[in-house]
Amino acid sequence: MSSTNTFSSYGSVTKTFHWLTALLIFTALPLGWFANQLAHKIYDPNIPVTEADIIWAARLFSAHKTIGVTVFFVALARILWAMTQTKPGLLNAENKSEAFAAETVHWMLYASLVLVPLTGWVHHAASEGFAPILWPFGQTLPFVPKSPFLSELTASLHWLFIWVLGISLALHIMGALKHHVVDKDSTLRRMLPGRSDAPEPPAQHHSALPVFAAVAIWGAVLVGGWSLGVFSHHSAAATDTSELTEVQSDWQVQDGTLAIRITQVGNPVTGSFADWTAAITFDEPSAPGPAGAVDVTIAIGSLTLGTVTDQAMGAEFFDSGQFPTAQFKADLFKTETGYEARGPLTIRDKTLDIVLPFTLDLQGNEATMSGSVQLNRLDFGVGEHMPQEGSVAFAVDVDVELTAIREE
Structure with missing residues (x-):
């Protein structure tokens, strides 16, 4: 059997592909389906x-x-x-409508085979x-930022394109079976292994x-x-959060980030809280000793934590409701x-005294x-139903950065 195609047959390379x-x-399709079923179970607060x-x-x-x-x-x-x-060439080229449909489905399939995995890959990145991804080449893509918007958009496109792939694949298989069973021609046989x-x-002429x-x-x-709203999905965590009211403070926070980093199944996942307030009093002492106080309130529902955001909001974890x-x-x-901030941290219904070391750069009133x-997540009752570190590690790293201006 030749490795290349001819006008009447497919070569071995084409058949292998x-x-x-x-x-x-x-x-891939059943693996994705079963994984999604498990994911829905994980995100459902009513299912242990x-x-x-x-x-x-x-x-x-x-x-x-x-x-x-x-x-x-x-x-x-x-x-x-x-x-x-x-x-x-098509064996039924004289049937113009059927030939047109067959070639259209082929083009749909070719596009699907590129677009379905590509949108899934961009969503992942x-x-x-x-x-x-189980390979040694990293998990990112050039020019693809970590972006919740891009992640949701490509997830929606991936889901939509899977349907296109499935329908195109079904039409392709039905067409091949029709040729083999009804027409009894060699359309299917010439793609089978062997000669x-x-x-x-x-x-014929291909248009x-x-x-x-x-x-x-x-x-x-x-x-x-x-039109069906496929692209309008938003995380419940992003839409069910009431904005915190401003607080009186000697130092007004101009900008800052409050980020956390967890390890899930051996892989780091980084997220941040979009809504938090800080009432700060501070006077630089001439010697080591008391310097002020801080009262920080964090809106738990403003957390974004990648693909596990909704899971983190559930009753078994932060229980934001x-x-x-x-x-x-x-x-x-x-x-x-x-410098150090020493005091009680309350998460869920647990309170624990902690010490937060920090560096400070004072430039006048800035x-x-x-x-x-x-x-340790278990200290605050987060994920108590997972007392081992096989899925979620105990350690949670919290990073705080902010710039504040002293009120005159």
Whole structure:
């Protein structure tokens, strides 16, 4: 059997690409489905979740993503190879409408094989998540920032394009079976492994109309998805949060970040609180000793934590519905080596005294501080149903940076 195509048959390379793609697709789709089912279970506050559930979800998503990236590169290689090859003629070219439909579906399939894994890959790169691609080349993509908006957009596109792929695939299979069972021609047999004695196709001319038809269908899919609200999904955590009221303070915070970093299934996930207030009193002492006080209130529902944001808001973790805020009331001290904030931190219904070391740069009436502390989630009853570190590590790193101006 020749490795290249002829007008009447497919070569071995084309057949290998075809069946390898089929194997990968029919592996990736069920993996993604089962992973999503587990994810819905994990995010549902009414369903108890175990560490094994999270670990299995991560493994399934990792396998799905890894196979998806493989599909992307195989599809690109397949398309490049097809561009160098003779295109075997249709055996039913005289049936104009059927031939037009077959070629349109082929173009839909080619586009789907690139767009489905590509949108999934961009979604992965734009998200903070816990299920890595199983390869040594990193988890990011050039020119793709970590962005909740981009993550949600590409997740919606990925979901929409999977439907296009599934429908196109079903039509492709139905067409092949129709040729084999009803028409009893060699359309299917000439794509099977080994040599096939396919007849010479009739003379035919391939027009560009199926390409334009496929583009029009893709446009209709995007417009239809938009009209159905596919792109309007937002995390419940992002929409159910009431903004905190401003507080009176000797020092007014101009800008700052309050970030946390967890480790889930061995992979770091970084997030931040968008809404928090700080009432600060501070006077630089001439010697080590008391320097002021701070009262920080944090809107728990303003946390974004990548793909696990909704899970973090659930009753087993922060339980933002019952405990919408956290609070840190501390006295400020100057030490021999820097500064510390010492006082009770309340998360959920647990309160624990902590010490937050920080650095401070005073320039007249402007102060810039930076501090970090490591907490144990179990000390605050977060994730108590996961007393092991197989899924979520105990340690939670908290990083604070802010710039404040002294009120005259």
